[in-house]
Amino acid sequence: xxxxxxxxxxxxxxxxxxxxxxxxxxxxxxxxxxxxxxxxxxxxxxxxxxxxxxxxxxxxxxxxxxxxxxxxxxxxxxxxxxxxxxxxxxxxxxxxxxxxxxxxxxxxxxxx
Amino acid sequence: xxxxxxxxxxxxxxxxxxxxxxxxxxxxxxxxxxxxxxxxxxxxxxxxxxxxxxxxxxxxxxxxxxxxxxxxxxxxxxxxxxxxxxxxxxxxxxxxxxxxxxxxxxxxxxxxxxxxxxxxxxxxxxxxxxxxxxxxxxxxx
Numbered sequence: 001x002x003x004x005x006x007x008x009x010x011x012x013x014x015x016x017x018x019x020x021x022x023x024x025x026x027x028x029x030x031x032x033x034x035x036x037x038x039x040x041x042x043x044x045x046x047x048x049x050x051x052x053x054x055x056x057x058x059x060x061x062x063x064x065x066x067x068x069x070x071x072x073x074x075x076x077x078x079x080x081x082x083x084x085x086x087x088x089x090x091x092x093x094x095x096x097x098x099x100x101x102x103x104x105x106x107x108x109x110x111x112x
Numbered sequence: 113x114x115x116x117x118x119x120x121x122x123x124x125x126x127x128x129x130x131x132x133x134x135x136x137x138x139x140x141x142x143x144x145x146x147x148x149x150x151x152x153x154x155x156x157x158x159x160x161x162x163x164x165x166x167x168x169x170x171x172x173x174x175x176x177x178x179x180x181x182x183x184x185x186x187x188x189x190x191x192x193x194x195x196x197x198x199x200x201x202x203x204x205x206x207x208x209x210x211x212x213x214x215x216x217x218x219x220x221x222x223x224x225x226x227x228x229x230x231x232x233x234x235x236x237x238x239x240x241x242x243x244x245x246x247x248x249x250x251x252x253x
């Protein structure tokens with residue numbers, strides 16, 4: 001799994017490539033939390049390159065969305081692949097996370 | 113008519129084996145198609161990590177056997193951990209808003225959601241056999 005962070009103004013677009021499983025989710029959580037600790041609490045996670053996540057990935061996203069919202073920010077998702085969307089739906093995550101078809105939409109949603 | 117069953121075995125003992133285990137599952141499920149492979153991969157990871165984290169509380173042997181034929185994928189996972197019946201797993205919280213949402217119970221919930229049949233047998237005080245079945249979609253007429 002690779003994680004690439006690109007700032008867009010005060011929003012960070014975090015592109016993930018690879019599988020999010022019980023081994024890689026910890027690296028994802030540490031990266032996201034470190035970024036939030038640096039004061040970046042408006043995140044867009046680009047999931048175009050993620051074809052698989054287990055509940056370990058969901059736990060990383062949940063912990064981060066809780067932390068960003070506690071600080072007045074948010075974590076929003078873009079470009080979710082079908083099987084990952086299915087896991088999010090089965091876990092009831094689509095009701096607590098804002099989901100967008102495109103990264104630009106997710107970025108612009110912070111200004112809305 | 114169903115294809116002759118093909119059986120493949122893998123032994124794992126720690127989280128460090130997860131990547132190799134998932135590669136093994138991908139290989140074993142390849143003939144069954146991507147959607148079936150995704151479901152089985154997810155279910156096996158969830159069972160395996162639950163056995164290590166909650167059963168052993170660390171490392172411990174897990175034997176995995178995947179049998180495929182033309183109609184289904186059947187996975188049997190055997191451990192030596194204390195008896196745990198997944199029907200006793202806590203129900204996941206699927207409704208609370210984010211600040212109150214707790215992730216516990218999601219693993220077994222996903223296993224039941226993506227597989228067609230989930231069975232558990234205990235072998236005394238220690239030792240569990242989990243049997244997971246995913247049926248293949250019927251071929252187009």
